[in-house]
Amino acid sequence: MNALAESVKQRLLNASRLVGQVKVEPRLDIVGRVERFGDNVASVRGLPEARLGELLMFERSNIDEPVMGIVLTLDPDLIGCAMLGDANGVEAGNVVRGTGSVASVPVGETLLGRLVNALGVPLDGGPAIEATNFEPVERPAPAIVDRDFVNTPLNTGLVVIDAMLPLGRGQRELIIGDRETGKTAIAIDTIINQRDSGVICIYCAVGQKTSSVTQVIDAVERFGARQRCIFLYAAADQPPGIQWLAPYAACTMAEYFSQRGGDALLIIDDLSKHAVIYRQLSLLLRNPPGREAYPGDIFYIHSRLLERAAKLAPECGGGSLTALPIASTEEGNLSGYIPTNLISIADGQIVLEPRLFHEGQKPAVDVGRSVSRVGGKTQSPVIRTLAERLRLEYAQFLELEIFTRFGGMVDERTQRVIEHGRRIRAVLTQAQYEPLSLAHQAALLLAIEQGLLDHLPLDKLHELRANLGAWLAERAGEHVRTTNETGELSEGARAAFILAITETVERLMPSSAS
Numbered sequence: 423m424n425a426l427a428e429s430v431k432q433r434l435l436n437a438s439r440l441v442g443q444v445k446v447e448p449r450l451d452i453v454g455r456v457e458r459f460g461d462n463v464a465s466v467r468g469l470p471e472a473r474l475g476e477l478l479m480f481e482r483s484n485i486d487e488p489v490m491g492i493v494l495t496l497d498p499d500l501i502g503c504a505m506l507g508d509a510n511g512v513e514a515g516n517v518v519r520g521t522g523s524v525a526s527v528p529v530g531e532t533l534l535g536r537l538v539n540a541l542g543v544p545l546d547g548g549p550a551i552e553a554t555n556f557e558p559v560e561r562p563a564p565a566i567v568d569r570d571f572v573n574t575p576l577n578t579g580l581v582v583i584d585a586m587l588p589l590g591r592g593q594r595e596l597i598i599g600d601r602e603t604g605k606t607a608i609a610i611d612t613i614i615n616q617r618d619s620g621v622i623c624i625y626c627a628v629g630q631k632t633s634s635v636t637q638v639i640d641a642v643e644r645f646g647a648r649q650r651c652i653f654l655y656a657a658a659d660q661p662p663g664i665q666w667l668a669p670y671a672a673c674t675m676a677e678y679f680s681q682r683g684g685d686a687l688l689i690i691d692d693l694s695k696h697a698v699i700y701r702q703l704s705l706l707l708r709n710p711p712g713r714e715a716y717p718g719d720i721f722y723i724h725s726r727l728l729e730r731a732a733k734l735a736p737e738c739g740g741g742s743l744t745a746l747p748i749a750s751t752e753e754g755n756l757s758g759y760i761p762t763n764l765i766s767i768a769d770g771q772i773v774l775e776p777r778l779f780h781e782g783q784k785p786a787v788d789v790g791r792s793v794s795r796v797g798g799k800t801q802s803p804v805i806r807t808l809a810e811r812l813r814l815e816y817a818q819f820l821e822l823e824i825f826t827r828f829g830g831m832v833d834e835r836t837q838r839v840i841e842h843g844r845r846i847r848a849v850l851t852q853a854q855y856e857p858l859s860l861a862h863q864a865a866l867l868l869a870i871e872q873g874l875l876d877h878l879p880l881d882k883l884h885e886l887r888a889n890l891g892a893w894l895a896e897r898a899g900e901h902v903r904t905t906n907e908t909g910e911l912s913e914g915a916r917a918a919f920i921l922a923i924t925e926t927v928e929r930l931m932p933s934s935a936s
Contacts, residue, residue, distance in 0.1 A: 452520040462505040463706040482511030502707035506661030528553030529678035540668040563729040570735040577856020579615030582850040583808040590800030591742035592733025599774025613648035616859035626672035680741035690817040692748035697754035770794040802909035808867035819843020861905040896921040
């Protein structure tokens with residue numbers, strides 16, 4: 423018996439490479455058998471003490487090294503499991519042993535700058551992660567009494583979001599739209615903008631192409647601070663169990679920092695694929711299908727994940743975990759099953775419109791259908807003051823622009839509103855990988871508020887944006903630093919910004935060139 427125990431322990435030690443660095447002990451007295459197996463999903467009989475999320479060790483025919491699986495469903499007679507590794511050799515009748523351990527991942531500063539899978543195993547070719555702390559991937563969300571008000575801004579560097587759809591640390595904001603409309607681009611720019619903010623960023627890619635994830639990492643390395651980010655990747659060709667586990671593992675890694683008083687940003691790209699993966703697992707486990715063949719608990723699957731994002735009360739450390747989940751729609755249909763579920767869970771949504779994207783307005787945010795339910799409570803004072811009437815003015819412009827497309831006559835006042843609105847739209851258009859500082863955004867919004875751009879040709883606005891940063895640093899460098907640090911616009915800074923913008927506009931006017 424001792425020889426058998428040592429043999430099982432050794433094989434389980436080898437298999438522990440599949441569950442990160444967590445060492446699990448065999449339960450020799452608790453043995454079950456595979457009832458049926460197929461498509462990386464197994465039904466097991468004979469483990470009455472198994473619990474949800476527990477790791478099971480599956481013997482494999484003609485292969486000495488076992489494979490680990492995770493319990494997903496508990497029925498009176500059968501247990502449904504998803505494989506977490508190579509399932510070759512797993513057949514009906516094979517022995518299954520309980521471990522008594524739940525899936526856990528390494529957490530802590532040693533993960534910063536690394537690319538790992540859903541079990542914390544490095545994928546970047548670097549050394550093994552020497553972590554001392556391990557946390558379960560599934561854990562309850564903070565209680566209401568442990569939460570605080572969301573009142574600290576999380577600036578994205580994107581004018582259209584920071585001015586009209588402000589985000590707060592501890593908020594859950596959904597980024598939703600059709601394929602190829604720039605959803606991931608918004609997430610990347612938000613990560614890049616945190617390079618000097620102290621926020622730790624965790625990017626979780628579920629079912630994405632390797633080339634897409636590589637582009638994200640390269641962009642963050644070139645323009646942001648990779649050493650303050652964790653990248654978690656569950657490839658489309660990995661077992662469904664790994665892909666299903668990935669968002670929960672990423673959330674656990676992010677919670678390590680928020681529970682110690684820090685600020686973390688979690689981006690999940692994307693939850694639509696995650697829902698499809700769970701539907702696949704559920705159908706293979708013969709769970710009853712519901713609407714669109716999704717299981718009835720699909721809402722709970724995502725709510726128990728996103729509700730872990732919170733601003734913690736001071737007595738709990740005062741940290742925050744902000745979640746920016748991404749979801750895809752079909753033909754802009756926000757009333758689909760998964761989109762409506764996620765919208766109801768989140769604190770607002772940023773809706774991207776394909777028409778705007780193809781017209782060259784990027785980020786292609788549909789301001790009319792987007793909302794942040796936290797709103798101005800988290801805005802920096804300078805942005806809140808300057809953007810107070812921006813959304814209303816932009817909405818009026820969009821309505822008038824539609825009217826003028828019919829070729830109707832417009833009076834001088836209406837024409838001024840239209841020209842002013844076109845400048846607003848030009849300011850809201852922003853190149854990728856170029857998030858703006860708080861002071862830079864304040865200067866652009868101040869130019870809109872004062873009407874300083876109304877007579878500048880639209881084709882010159884791009885040149886103004888390119889030169890404005892240098893002009894502000896040269897003419898009002900001290901005010902730029904103060905505005906970025908305090909989030910407020912003093913009278914001196916207002917005057918200096920107006921002067922810098924006015925001089926820049928004068929230099930770009932056609933009359934001055936002649």
